[in-house]
Amino acid sequence: METIISLKPILAVIVSTIASFLIAITGDRARNLRETWTILAAVIKFGIVISMLPDILNGKIIEYTLLKITPELILHFKVDALGIFFAITASFLWIITSFYSIGYMRGLNEHGQTRYFAYFAIALSATMGVAFSANMFTAFLFYEIITISTFPLVAHKETEEAKRGARKYLAYLLGTSVAFQLTAIVITYNITGNLNFSYKGVFIGANISHTIITITFLLYIAGITKAAIMPLHSWLPAAMVAPTPVSALLHAVAVVKTGVFMVMRVVLHIFGIDLLKSFDLGTVLAIIASFTIISASIMALKQDNLKLRLAYSTVSQLSYIVLGVALLTPSGITGSIMHIVGHAFGKITLFFTAGAIYVATHKTKISELDGIGKQMPFTMGAFTVGALSMIGIPPFAGFISKWYLSLGALEAGDIFVLAVLATSTILNACYFMPIIYIAFLKESKSIINNRKINEAPMLIVIPLVIAAIGTVFIFFYPSIFIDIIKVIILAVIGNN
Amino acid sequence: MNLSEHASILIVVIPLVASFINIFLIFLKRSLCYPFFVLVLGICFALSIDILYTVINFGTVRYKLGGWMPPWGIEYVIDYLNAYVIVIVSSISFIIAIYSKDSVKKEITKARLPYFYSTYLLLTTGLLGITITGDIFNLYVFLEIASLSAYALIAIGEKRSVLASYNYIIMGTIGACFYLLGVGYIYIITGSLNINDLTRLLPSMYESKVTLTALAFFVVGIAIKIALFPLHRWLPDSYTFAPSAVSAFASATVTKVGIYVLIRISFTLFEPRFLTEITPLSNMLIWWATIAIFFGSIIAIGQTDFKRTLSYILIAEIGYMVLGANLGNKEGFIGAVLHMLNDAVMIACLFMIAGGIFYRVGSRNLEDFNGLNKNMPITMSAFTIAALSMIGIPPTAGFFSKWYLILGAIEARHWISASALIFSSLVNAFIFFKLLEKVYFGKNVGVLKYNFRELPLSMMIPILIMALAILIIGFYSGEIISSVIKFTVPAGF
Numbered sequence: 001m002e003t004i005i006s007l008k009p010i011l012a013v014i015v016s017t018i019a020s021f022l023i024a025i026t027g028d029r030a031r032n033l034r035e036t037w038t039i040l041a042a043v044i045k046f047g048i049v050i051s052m053l054p055d056i057l058n059g060k061i062i063e064y065t066l067l068k069i070t071p072e073l074i075l076h077f078k079v080d081a082l083g084i085f086f087a088i089t090a091s092f093l094w095i096i097t098s099f100y101s102i103g104y105m106r107g108l109n110e111h112g113q114t115r116y117f118a119y120f121a122i123a124l125s126a127t128m129g130v131a132f133s134a135n136m137f138t139a140f141l142f143y144e145i146i147t148i149s150t151f152p153l154v155a156h157k158e159t160e161e162a163k164r165g166a167r168k169y170l171a172y173l174l175g176t177s178v179a180f181q182l183t184a185i186v187i188t189y190n191i192t193g194n195l196n197f198s199y200k201g202v203f204i205g206a207n208i209s210h211t212i213i214t215i216t217f218l219l220y221i222a223g224i225t226k227a228a229i230m231p232l233h234s235w236l237p238a239a240m241v242a243p244t245p246v247s248a249l250l251h252a253v254a255v256v257k258t259g260v261f262m263v264m265r266v267v268l269h270i271f272g273i274d275l276l277k278s279f280d281l282g283t284v285l286a287i288i289a290s291f292t293i294i295s296a297s298i299m300a301l302k303q304d305n306l307k308l309r310l311a312y313s314t315v316s317q318l319s320y321i322v323l324g325v326a327l328l329t330p331s332g333i334t335g336s337i338m339h340i341v342g343h344a345f346g347k348i349t350l351f352f353t354a355g356a357i358y359v360a361t362h363k364t365k366i367s368e369l370d371g372i373g374k375q376m377p378f379t380m381g382a383f384t385v386g387a388l389s390m391i392g393i394p395p396f397a398g399f400i401s402k403w404y405l406s407l408g409a410l411e412a413g414d415i416f417v418l419a420v421l422a423t424s425t426i427l428n429a430c431y432f433m434p435i436i437y438i439a440f441l442k443e444s445k446s447i448i449n450n451r452k453i454n455e456a457p458m459l460i461v462i463p464l465v466i467a468a469i470g471t472v473f474i475f476f477y478p479s480i481f482i483d484i485i486k487v488i489i490l491a492v493i494g495n496n
Numbered sequence: 497m498n499l500s501e502h503a504s505i506l507i508v509v510i511p512l513v514a515s516f517i518n519i520f521l522i523f524l525k526r527s528l529c530y531p532f533f534v535l536v537l538g539i540c541f542a543l544s545i546d547i548l549y550t551v552i553n554f555g556t557v558r559y560k561l562g563g564w565m566p567p568w569g570i571e572y573v574i575d576y577l578n579a580y581v582i583v584i585v586s587s588i589s590f591i592i593a594i595y596s597k598d599s600v601k602k603e604i605t606k607a608r609l610p611y612f613y614s615t616y617l618l619l620t621t622g623l624l625g626i627t628i629t630g631d632i633f634n635l636y637v638f639l640e641i642a643s644l645s646a647y648a649l650i651a652i653g654e655k656r657s658v659l660a661s662y663n664y665i666i667m668g669t670i671g672a673c674f675y676l677l678g679v680g681y682i683y684i685i686t687g688s689l690n691i692n693d694l695t696r697l698l699p700s701m702y703e704s705k706v707t708l709t710a711l712a713f714f715v716v717g718i719a720i721k722i723a724l725f726p727l728h729r730w731l732p733d734s735y736t737f738a739p740s741a742v743s744a745f746a747s748a749t750v751t752k753v754g755i756y757v758l759i760r761i762s763f764t765l766f767e768p769r770f771l772t773e774i775t776p777l778s779n780m781l782i783w784w785a786t787i788a789i790f791f792g793s794i795i796a797i798g799q800t801d802f803k804r805t806l807s808y809i810l811i812a813e814i815g816y817m818v819l820g821a822n823l824g825n826k827e828g829f830i831g832a833v834l835h836m837l838n839d840a841v842m843i844a845c846l847f848m849i850a851g852g853i854f855y856r857v858g859s860r861n862l863e864d865f866n867g868l869n870k871n872m873p874i875t876m877s878a879f880t881i882a883a884l885s886m887i888g889i890p891p892t893a894g895f896f897s898k899w900y901l902i903l904g905a906i907e908a909r910h911w912i913s914a915s916a917l918i919f920s921s922l923v924n925a926f927i928f929f930k931l932l933e934k935v936y937f938g939k940n941v942g943v944l945k946y947n948f949r950e951l952p953l954s955m956m957i958p959i960l961i962m963a964l965a966i967l968i969i970g971f972y973s974g975e976i977i978s979s980v981i982k983f984t985v986p987a988g989f
Contacts, residue, residue: 070896070974141890148889151929158937170929178888178921183914186902 103459181223201272332408740851828904
C-alpha cells in the first residue's frame with residue numbers, strides 16, 4: 001500500500017486549536033470577528049479533510065510522525081479510509097453547527113460565549129486527532145483531550161445542576177479511560193510491544209491465553225465509555241444539561257462517535273477480525289450491544305424531556321454501530337460505518353430542532369409540544385425527517401445503514417440480531433411517532449400564539465433544514481460513502 | 497585550575513561556605529542577602545549541569561577528597577543516577593530560591609530572613625552531599641546536615657510548625673540512628689565505608705546475619721526519612737505548617753534524595769539478587785509501597801487543607817517510586833527514576849501555587865478556591881497543567897512515568913500494584929477536578945476579600961517555569977530516558 005508523507009492531517013487537527021487561541025484573544029469585544037474565526041476554522045478544516053479524500057479513495061495512506069516521545073509512545077498520524085470517513089462527517093457537521101451555535105447563543109443571550117466557542121474548537125481539534133491517530137497512544141491522548149475540553153461546555157450554565165452533570169460526565173469518561181482503557185493499552189503493549197493500528201490486529205502471532213485476551217478486550221470496551229455502552233451510559237443523559245449545540249454536535253456526533261470509532265479501531269485494528277472470531281468475542285460484544293439497544297430504547301420511552309429522550313435514543317443508536325462491527329462480516333461493518341454518518345445527520349437534526357424549540361418557546365418537555373408543528377413548521381418538518389431516519393424508513397439515511405446491518409446479521413446467520421433490529425425499530429417508532437403526532441395533529445392548549453408562525457432565528461432554522469436535507473441526500477447518494485467503506489472493508493477483510 | 501574538574505566538590509562546598517558568609521552579610525548590607533543567596537544557588541545549578549554533561553560524555557566521575565586514596569579517604573563518585581538527582585535538587589532549589597523572595601514576606605518576619613537563606617543553603621548542601629558522596633558514613637553526615645536544616649526551616653513557619661518540626665526531629669533522629677547503626681554493622685564486618693569497596697566485599701557475606709541486620713536498619717531508617725507509610729506521620733504536619741517555599745523545596749527534594757539513597761543501598765551497595773533471592777526485601781517493599789499508595793491516596797481525599805492534601809498525595813507518590821524501583825524489571829525502574837524528576841517538578845509547582853494562593857487569599861482551605869480563575873488566570877492555568885500531570889493525562893510529564901510504572905507492574909505480574917497506581921490516578925483526578933471546578937466555575941463570595949490581582953512576577957515566573965517544565969519534560973521523556981535513565985538501571989534487570 002502506498003504511503004504519502006504529508007502535514008495535512010496535522011493541519012486538520014491544529015487549525016481549530018489556532019482558532020481557539022484567536023477566539024480567546026478576540027473575546028467578547030468583537031463578537032462578529034470572534035465568530036468569523038470559528039466559521040473560518042470549520043471551513044478550512046473541512047477543506048483540508050476533503051483534499052485528502054482522493055488519495056485515500058485510490059488506496060493510498062497519508063502519514064506523518066510528529067514526535068517520538070519514547071521509542072514506543074509516538075505521536076503518529078495516519079489517515080486511512082475509516083479515519084477520513086469519521087473526519088468528513090465530524091468536520092462537515094461542525095460547519096453547520098457553528099452557524100447554529102451562533103444563532104443559539106445569541107438567541108438566548110448566553111454568558112461565557114468566548115469560553116464556549118474556544119473549547120468547542122479544541123474539542124473538534126481533538127476529534128480530528130482521534131480520527132487520524134495511527135496508534136493507540138495518540139488516540140488515547142486525544143480521547144482525553146476531548147473529555148477535558150468538553151467539561152467546560154457541559155458545565156456551561158454554571159448552575160448546581162450543570163455542575164453535577166459535568167461531574168458525572170467527567171467521572172465516567174475520565175475515570176473509566178484511566179482505569180480500564182489505559183490498563184488495556186498497557187497490557188496490549190506488554191504482550192505485543194506494538195500499539196499501531198494494523199489491518200490484521202497487533203496480537204497476531206503472540207502466544208496468549210484466552211483469559212488475557214478476553215479481559216483485555218472487555219477492558220477496552222469498558223474503557224471506551226464514550227460509546228455509551230450499557231451499563232456505563234448514564235453520563236450521556238447527564239451531559240444534556242449542556243447548551244443544545246453541544247448536545248447536537250458533541251453528544252450526538254463528535255464525542256460519542258469518537259467512542260464508537262475507537263471501538264471499531266480496537267475491534268478491527270488492535271484485535272483483528274480473525275482473532276475475535278477464533279475467540280468468539282464478537283458475540284460477547286454483540287450481546288452487550290443488543291442489550292443496550294433494547295433497554296435504552298425502553299428508557300427513551302419514559303422520558304418526557306425532549307433532549308433526554310434524544311439522549312437515550314443516541315445510546316441505543318450508538319450500539320447499532322457497535323453491534324454491526326461486532327458481527328465481523330463485511331455487510332455488518334458497512335452498515336455500522338454507514339450508521340456513523342446516517343445517525344450523525346439524523347440526530348443532529350433532532351437536537352437542532354430541540355434547541356430551536358427551546359429558543360423560540362423555552363419549552364423542553366414533550367408534553368408541552370401540543371400543536372407546535374403549526375407554530376414552527378420548518379423546525380418540526382425537519383424533526384419529522386430526522387425521526388423517520390432514526391426509525392429507518394426510506395428515503396432517509398437511517399434506512400441504508402439499517403439495511404446493511406440486517407444484511408450483516410443474515411450473513412452472520414444470526415437471527416437473534418435480526419430480531420433485536422426489528423424490535424428496536426418498533427421501539428424507535430414508539431418513542432418518535434407520538435412527538436410528531438402531538439406536534440402536528442393536536443391542538444395547542446394555549447390560545448395565544450396559536451396558528452401563528454413563530455420560528456426560531458434564521459441562523460438556527462437554516463442549519464437544521466440543511467441537516468435534514470443532508471439526511472435525504474445521503475439516501476439518494478450513498479455511493480460517496482459506500483466507496484470509502486469499500487476501501488476499509490478491502491483492507492481489513494480482503495477480497496472474499 | 498580547571499573548574500570543571502573540581503565541580504563535584506565545589507557544588508557542595510560553595511553553598512556550605514555561602515551559608516556562613518550570608519550571616520555576616522547582615523552586618524554589611526542586609527539587602528545583599530537575597531541576591532547573594534540566589535547567585536550561589538545559580539552557580540550550583542550551573543555546576544550540576546556541568547557535572548551531568550561530564551558524566552554523559554566521559555562516564556563516571558571519581559573525585560578523591562584531599563588526594564587520599566579510597567577506600568581510606570572519602571571519595572565522591574558520580575554516575576548517571578547521582579548526576580541526574582543532583583540536577584533535580586539544584587535546579588529545584590534555584591527556582592524556589594527565586595520564588596521565595598516575595599513568598600516568605602508574608603510568612604517569615606523580616607529579621608529572620610537572612611537566617612532563612614542560610615539554612616536553606618545548608619539544606620541544599622546536605623542534599624547535594626548525600627547525593628554526591630560515595631561513602632556511606634559521609635552520607636550519614638550530610639543526611640544529618642540536611643535533616644537539621646530541614647527541622648529548622650520547618651520551624652520558621654507559622655505557630656504550629658514548631659510542634660510539627662518537633663515531631664519531625666523525633667522521627668528523623670530515629671531514622672538517622674537506624675541508618676547509622678546500619679553503617680556500624682557494615683563497618684564491623686567489612687572494615688570499609690566506601691560504597692565501591694563494599695560492593696566488592698559484601699557478596700561473600702550475604703549469608704551473614706550481621707549483613708541482614710544492617711540491611712534492615714538501612715531500609716527502616718530510610719523509610720522514615722522518605723515517609724513511607726505508615727512511617728509518614730511527621731510529613732503532613734511539617735509540610736503543611738512550614739513556609740510555602742520550604743514546603744515546596746523540601747517536598748520536591750528531600751524525599752527524592754531519600755529514594756535515591758534507598759536505590760543506592762539496594763542496588764549498588766548490595767546486588768539486586770540479594771534483595772530478590774537471598775532476602776524477600778524487594779517483594780516486601782513492593783507490598784509496602786502498594787499499601788502506601790492506597791492509603792496515601794485515600795487519606796488525601798478527606799483533607800480540607802490544600803497543602804495537607806498535597807502532602808498525602810506526596811506520600812502516595814513516594815510509594816510509586818519505591819514500588820517501581822523494586823519491581824525487578826527495566827520498565828518499573830525507569831518509571832521510578834523518571835518519576836523522581838516528574839514528581840519533584842509537579843509537587844514543587846503545586847506547593848508553589850499553594851504558596852501563591854496563600855499570598856493573595858491568606859488561606860489554604862480548599863473552599864477558598866472558588867472562582868480564583870477570575871483573579872489569577874495565569875497561575876490557575878499553571879495549576880491546571882500540574883493537576884493534569886498529577887492525574888497522568890498525556891502529554892504531561894506525569895503520564896510517561898506512570899506509563900512505565902504500570903508497564904513494570906504488569907510485566908512483573910503484580911496486578912494489585914498496577915491497580916494501586918491506577919487507583920491513585922483516579923483519586924488524583926477526583927481531588928484535582930473538584931478543585932478545578934471550584935477554580936473555574938465556583939462563585940466567589942465576599943467581594944472585598946477577593947479584590948486582588950495576579951501574583952508578583954518573582955513568584956509567577958518560577959511557577960510558570962515549573963508548569964512549562966512539566967510539558968517539556970513530558971515531550972522529552974524519551975530523550976531523558978535514552979540519554980540518562982537507561983544507564984541507571986542496575987545490571988541484571
